[in-house]
Amino acid sequence: MPEEARRRTRTNDPEGLRQKILDVAEAAFQEKGYHATSLGDLMRAAGVTGGALHHHFPTKKAIGLAVISERVAAAVEETWIRPVSTASSARDGVRNVFAMIADELDAQGFVRGCPLNNLAHELSLADSDFRAALERIFARWRDSIADKARSDRDGGNSDGATDPDGFAALTVAIYSGAMSMAKTAQDASMLRVCAEGFLEVRPRSPT
Amino acid sequence: MPEEARRRTRTNDPEGLRQKILDVAEAAFQEKGYHATSLGDLMRAAGVTGGALHHHFPTKKAIGLAVISERVAAAVEETWIRPVSTASSARDGVRNVFAMIADELDAQGFVRGCPLNNLAHELSLADSDFRAALERIFARWRDSIADKARSDRDGGNSDGATDPDGFAALTVAIYSGAMSMAKTAQDASMLRVCAEGFLEVRPRSPT
DNA sequence: TATAAAACAGGGTAACCGGTTTGTTTTGAG
DNA sequence: CTCAAAACAAACCGGTTACCCTGTTTTATA
Numbered sequence: 001m002p003e004e005a006r007r008r009t010r011t012n013d014p015e016g017l018r019q020k021i022l023d024v025a026e027a028a029f030q031e032k033g034y035h036a037t038s039l040g041d042l043m044r045a046a047g048v049t050g051g052a053l054h055h056h057f058p059t060k061k062a063i064g065l066a067v068i069s070e071r072v073a074a075a076v077e078e079t080w081i082r083p084v085s086t087a088s089s090a091r092d093g094v095r096n097v098f099a100m101i102a103d104e105l106d107a108q109g110f111v112r113g114c115p116l117n118n119l120a121h122e123l124s125l126a127d128s129d130f131r132a133a134l135e136r137i138f139a140r141w142r143d144s145i146a147d148k149a150r151s152d153r154d155g156g157n158s159d160g161a162t163d164p165d166g167f168a169a170l171t172v173a174i175y176s177g178a179m180s181m182a183k184t185a186q187d188a189s190m191l192r193v194c195a196e197g198f199l200e201v202r203p204r205s206p207t
Numbered sequence: 208m209p210e211e212a213r214r215r216t217r218t219n220d221p222e223g224l225r226q227k228i229l230d231v232a233e234a235a236f237q238e239k240g241y242h243a244t245s246l247g248d249l250m251r252a253a254g255v256t257g258g259a260l261h262h263h264f265p266t267k268k269a270i271g272l273a274v275i276s277e278r279v280a281a282a283v284e285e286t287w288i289r290p291v292s293t294a295s296s297a298r299d300g301v302r303n304v305f306a307m308i309a310d311e312l313d314a315q316g317f318v319r320g321c322p323l324n325n326l327a328h329e330l331s332l333a334d335s336d337f338r339a340a341l342e343r344i345f346a347r348w349r350d351s352i353a354d355k356a357r358s359d360r361d362g363g364n365s366d367g368a369t370d371p372d373g374f375a376a377l378t379v380a381i382y383s384g385a386m387s388m389a390k391t392a393q394d395a396s397m398l399r400v401c402a403e404g405f406l407e408v409r410p411r412s413p414t
Numbered sequence: 415t416a417t418a419a420a421a422c423a424g425g426g427t428a429a430c431c432g433g434t435t436t437g438t439t440t441t442g443a444g
Numbered sequence: 445c446t447c448a449a450a451a452c453a454a455a456c457c458g459g460t461t462a463c464c465c466t467g468t469t470t471t472a473t474a
Contacts, residue, residue: 012421012470035242049423121328124391135391166404173401176387177380180324184331184342194380197373256453
């Protein structure tokens with residue numbers, strides 16, 4: 001029984017709708033967190049009915065897992081892994097990523113934090129499926145930096161760190177922690193302070 | 208109209224009950240987060256009725272703020288600020304705290320994460336009162352480490368860092384980030400790796 | 415074109431949420 | 445001992461939650 005102004009033609013675009021749902025879910029989880037985001041919020045923001053949402057994602061958890069494995073992983077890949085792997089050295093790549101992100105945050109005026117760390121803090125204790133998915137991303141993040149540092153060293157680049165794995169772990173830890181403080185302070189300066197302290201030239205020999 | 212097995216004597220202990228509520232709230236927020244913890248959870252865990260809870264804390268937010276300013280701040284004071292300030296040097300104090308916490312986590316077999324960072328990630332974007340309270344703790348944490356590093360330097364301790372504020376910021380960032388990874392991996396080893404990389408003896412002069 | 419499957423619409427629901435209200439019990443100052 | 449205030453108990457509220465169910469429309473395949 002069509003209502004008066006029923007849409008004449010409905011275009012089925014399952015993949016497009018799925019991506020739309022993930023778009024709004026990714027943004028909402030980043031702004032408000034997983035628990036604080038209701039399915040109603042997502043339906044409203046995506047302009048999607050409950051039936052459509054339930055068709056693509058049977059549960060809220062399924063949306064969360066898809067956001068993590070498809071969107072958060074891709075974001076890490078794009079902002080960290082690729083820039084570092086194509087840089088002149090691991091140390092130089094890390095320095096550039098820190099600077100780029102700090103500039104971005106200053107430009108937009110507020111700090112929403114690292115998507116991976118935001119979700120990791122909220123979900124890794126609550127659900128082991130979430131935890132496993134998030135840990136995989138952390139591991140890949142560290143491994144990619146360590147690989148770059150290793151290839152620097154093997155290539156005779158003295159700019160590299162002594163221990164590739166330690167350098168990678170430190171990089172991710174410092175970024176995560178600095179971003180945590182930046183988010184709490186709503187000020188990106190802590191990112192610069194930490195990057196400088198971390199990547200400063202090692203003292204040649206104390207005077 | 209007393210029920211059959213009514214408690215004969217009720218002991219009015221307002222302060223004790225308040226502390227009991229904060230006890231269970233602190234634990235629940237640490238385990239499940241603020242949003243995922245319902246007032247019903249707290250009532251059940253504390254053995255308190257809704258009326259009593261509402262008498263001490265008018266809103267859930269009031270409980271959250273009290274946990275932050277009374278419990279989380281005290282925890283940072285106890286596990287970080289006091290040990291570092293009484294250590295032989297800032298660097299040595301930081302090293303000891305890292306080791307102590309890693310040992311504790313190994314002993315208990317699971318990682319719940321840093322209470323301050325857990326709440327900071329979940330609440331600092333949602334509510335500015337929460338954010339301000341959390342930022343104050345971060346600032347005091349950094350300041351106390353920087354003060355120690357400054358007094359090292361002024362005392363002629365060459366073990367100290369070049370820049371006290373930078374050292375303090377790096378320390379908090381590395382701890383926060385390493386704990387974030389430890390929580391996601393449910394493995395404390397990342398704390399040790401990062402502490403070693405951070406506090407390793409500076410290379411005297413490359414061979 | 416016939417037909418099954420997929421895609422979507424939208425109302426419905428039971429449980430639960432944070433918070434309040436009302437009323438009873440205990441305490442302690444005068 | 446009196447009695448007002450504090451401390452506590454328990455029922456209760458409207459709103460929201462995640463999820464489900466039934467039915468309709470579109471699309472793919474034959």
